Amino acid sequence: MNAVAGSTHSNSLALAAKQKVASQFFKKGIVIALFSGLMYGFYSAFLTLGMSKGVWADWYGAETVLSAFVITYLLGALGSAVNDTTSAGWALLNVGVKGKMGDFFRTLKTKPGRVMILAALVGGPISSTAYVVGLQMAGSIVIPITALCPAIGAILGRLLYKQQLNKRMMLGIAICVIASFMIGSTSIGGDAPKGMLLGILIAFIAALGWGFEGCVAGYGTSMIDYEISITIRQVISGLSNLIILIPIFGLLAGDIGLSADLAIQAFSSGPAMIWIAIGGFCAWISYMCWYRGNSMCGAALGMACNGTYSFWGPFCCWIVLGVIFGMDGWSIPPIAWIAAVVMVFGILLIAMNPLDLFKKGNRHNDQKIAS
Template sequence: MQEASAVSVATQKKRELDSSFFKKGIMVALFSSLMYGFYTAFVTAGQNSQLWASWTSALNPTAFLAVFIIPTVASAINDSCSAIWALAITAKQGKLGDFGRTINTKPGIILMLSALVGGPIATVAYIIALSQAGTIVVPIAALNPAIGSILSRILYKQELGPRKLAGIGICVLAGLMIGTASLTGDSSSNMVLGLALAFVAALGWGAEGCIAGYASCMIDTQIGITIRQCVSGLVELVVVLPVLSLVGGVSLGQSFGYVGAAITDLPTILCFVVAGFSAYKSFASWYRGNSMCGTALGMACNGTYTFVAPLVTWIVVGLIMGIPGYALPPIAWIAAIVMILGIVVIAVDPKELFGKKEEA
């Protein structure tokens, strides 16, 4: 009898621990969303520094240099700062040797390939989109779970049931609402380009999630994040920026002159140091939260950045820095909430969620 009672107490304790672990995972995933908000806010702040303003004011806003080169400089500096943060923390944890060994493995190579899609393509597109259209593009970029579901259907023949199709439909509706807001609000001349590039970012991040899913299951989270950020920062700096410079007829000396000026200007580089750390923490917390509460629910919690990122950017850039143009129209806020709803519908199966709670 006492033995049965002891087993019952032990089982209850395990359930309490599982429940606590699950709830903590949700909080970590939500923290990831908050850090993504700070990443977006401080990347935007860096591109509104006095130095940056002196560059953009001297250029035609539709010129190739202003539209593509200057934002790519911001993206390359931000992701390089993020990579330095990731390497420093990996070294502090004594995992640099594991980092070097993992790069040469099959999962490591797959993760690097996924990073090429999610970093140099998606991140550069996202930052150019922010520079052209502001934070109204954030919910469009957040379409990546919907795109990931569609790509999984194409690449891996995964079924899209009624629930996921409904979620994708809700996300598309939110995207149309954002498009309407861009037409009725204070639109820049490059608003359409910004929205289109935000969709490219969503496509890239959706593809990254599909490609990296296999590899991330076999690699330590900290090592995986470090590989991702290092590949992204390095390729943006030594490949994407030079290629865009050649395409746009801009000399490499001029492009890297902007990089040098930005990293030696204290107010500008401080913004990117904070943005880089926030990006690192956002990705790291997302991966950790997913492992604790499940990828589906973690993805849904992280998707709240559709609301958080514009809010934090408005506070940091609009209110604290006093730069106008970052208050979104009401329909954009509503669309952000609708997008979160769509992501939750795609990501979370109510039966599985309630099943976990019952087991917990």
């Protein structure tokens, strides 16, 4: 009898220990996913800083000889390409040091690898360029707009994969849309900078593309090492920007040779590349933490935690560009700060029932008391 009781007690202790480890693993995943949002904010700030230095300062300066089309779209695509290429460099260095380079090339030939390539083509040339163009036209106010991607991802998941879209998730989507309108309202008044409304509309393209990327990449990343997935994403994004999108914009501008000339100047501009390389490092860390966090706390909650960059983006731009480097135009209207926080709550509501966090905590406490 004592042996049975002892065995039951041992099993109870083992189960409690297992649940404690699972709880710690879950909480660590949330912290990592939240950190990805913070690093995305720093990526936005350092990329924008880099695109104000060196040759970029001449291109965007008052005495520029470049056309409005080239300044708005070609330079935006070039900034995205340079950032993603440097970010890919960091990712390749990481897998090379860890001995995963062979896995990287082998994965490219698999079906999950091809799915990641498709996701990279959507998230890179389309969304990343739209993000950079919107950032240059309207400033950090576009960042919360692009954070609509979890809401868009939930809708696309319902349409493409018949995934669940319950009343709670629909409420979260509605909150995100309301928050985006709150942000967009700052571009309607007479004091709004020229081109802000167009920049915000372009930012919606980035949100749509990233929402689609999140749906498509969900399949691939469930079967691929997250470090390999990120490397595929950044390499394909950087290369497709450089060899496809930028030449297309050069052709539309009337001089395809201009795109190559601008790309060479951009990569050889030391004062700018220092900051863009830091931005690329932050982008790589952000994506890596996002994928890792998703694997630890679930894709839905991980995407919601990453979506906190709707707050960290404007905050980091304000700190780095406005406070540290004293650049004008990076202060955030109060309504945009409020809307960013509202959108974070909406994103969380899409991913999960916030009350479950308290239920989990209560359940773990009850188990601790019972043991």
